[in-house]
Amino acid sequence: MGSEESTATTLVTALRGVLGVGELPVRLRTWDGSVAGPEGAPVVAVRSRRALRRLAWSPGELGLGRAYVAGELDMEGDxxxxxxxxxxxxxxxSRHASPAATVRERLDLLRAAARLGALGPAPAPPPEEVRLRRFGRRHTRARDAAAITHHYDISNDFYRLVLGPTMVYSCAVWESPATGLDAAQEAKLDLVCRKLGLTPGTRLLDVGCGWGSLALHAAGQYGASVVGVTLSPAQAELARARVADSGLGDRVEIRVQDYRDVTDGPFDAISSIGMAEHVGAGGMPGYVRALHDLLRPGGRLLNHAIAGNDEATTDRDPDTFITRFVFPDGELQSLAGTVTALESGGLEVLDVEALRRHYALTLRAWVERLEKHWDAAVGTSTEGRARVWRLYMAACALAFERGLMGVNQVLVRRPGGDEAPLRLRDWR
Structure with a gap:
């Protein structure tokens, strides 16, 4: 008389089809203690039937992500x-949104769920999942403000634990992997200032200024006069406090303001670091036009942005983990698309620098800090939010290492005014 198939074995068989693999690349430990999957593989713990129910309703990336955020599924090792x-x-x-499971594969998963007592109505999404309306026009001022609030207003203390004292939430620039995150972030801030040619009295607009780190560096180290704009009230509150503590209030102004509403140009230089990802493909012409018009002739703009390394705009699917939990309405342009938009908007390209490997190092360092301060991070937000950040940052680190995403600094100038030096790479 044959023995009954274990819970873990049943689940392994069903997941192989849904994930499109011949052999499940991880070992499963299920809620009843049974184990199945290749020996020595990383162990994924399925702690609840609810995780299987989520997969039955949303097979693939989104269902797995929801189960992980809810604590129904866990990664036991690294x-x-x-x-x-x-x-x-x-x-x-897949380089793109995960292809859907076939009807047969979904039926096999449903049969497995029925055998394991996991059928039922769709579980409510974890509270950390964004619920922006999925219809209507993207990138209106109100909708952009809501998307930014979802991502950045969770807790300044949470970000401080992950980012460290520099409070810089974008790719650092590493001399070597041994540089250390804080030194690499200081090097990035200095690189941006040198690429923009800042000198005492230079008027700088920092679009998407975050917690004010670049504004403070530009004013404190280069004597620039800086206006920083952000849509996040929480970021602005901390940035203003940091400006006051530094004694640079006469040189730095922080505003809660949409870049489209800035009217007090011209500026000698504009920095946009990790902000263009929030603009969207359709918004790029208007974004470039607005910044062009705010820049004096001869002035420089540095556009630092993550790129999707394919021909199409990416992250437009509203049902990916990233768009549901991390960057609602986020869109990545290809490097070619970004350069085309900047040139089509009347700006002259001076320099392009790729920093893909630098972002992989940065993300790994952020994950290390999050895990080191896990209990404190959970205490400043929620366990679900900490799980979101751990999963998204680790997955993105791997994507950068594989070349699926890049990050690039594109330096441009508005024609007219003073010419740029014949050789610009003195910042190296």
Missing amino acids: VFATLEALTSAGRLA
Whole structure:
């Protein structure tokens, strides 16, 4: 008389089809203690039947992400090793949004859920999932403000634990992997200032100024006069406090303001660091036009942005983990698309620098800090929010390492005025 198939074995069989793999690349430990999957593989713990129900309703990336954020599914070992295994083959290895499971594969998953007592209505999404309306026009002022609030207003203390004292939430610039995150972020701030040619009295507009780190560096180290704008009230509150504490209130002004509403140009230089990802493909011409008009002739703009390394704009699918939990309405342009938009808007390209490997190092350092301060991070937000950030930052680190995403600094100038030096790479 044959023994009954274990819970873990049933689930492994169903997940192989849904994920599109011949062999499940991880070992499963299920809620009843049974284990199945290849020996020595990273272990994923399925702690509740509810995780399987989520997958039955949303097979693939989104269902897995929801179960992880809700604590119904966990990675028992190293998060990078587990994600590397999960995303090395099958649908989760796709460069684009994960292809949908076939009807037969979904039916097999439903049969497994029925055998394991996991059928039922769709579980409510975790509270950390954004619920922006999925219809209507993207990138209106109100909708952009709501998207920014979702991502940046969770807790300044949470970000301080992850980012460290520099409070810089964009790719650092590393001399070597041994540089250390804080020194690498200071190097990035200095690189931006030198690329923009800042000198005492230079008037700088920092679009998407975050917690004011670049504004403080530009004013304190280069004597610039800085206006920083952000849509996040929480960021502005802390940035203003940091400006006051530094004694640079006469040189730095922080505003809660949409860049489209800035009217007090011209500026000698404009920095846009990690902000263009929030603009969207349709908004790029208006974004470039607005910044062009705020820049004096001869002035420089540095556009620092993550790129999707393919021909199409990415992250426009509203049902990916990133768009649901992390960057609602976020869109990545290709480098070619960004350069085309800048040139079409009347700006002259001076320099392009790719920093892909630098962002992988930065993200790994952020994950390390989050895990080191896990209990405190959970205390400043929620466990679900900490899980979102751990999963998204680790997955993005792997994407940068594989070349699926890049990050680039594109330096441009508005024609007219003073010419740029014949050789610009003195900042190296």
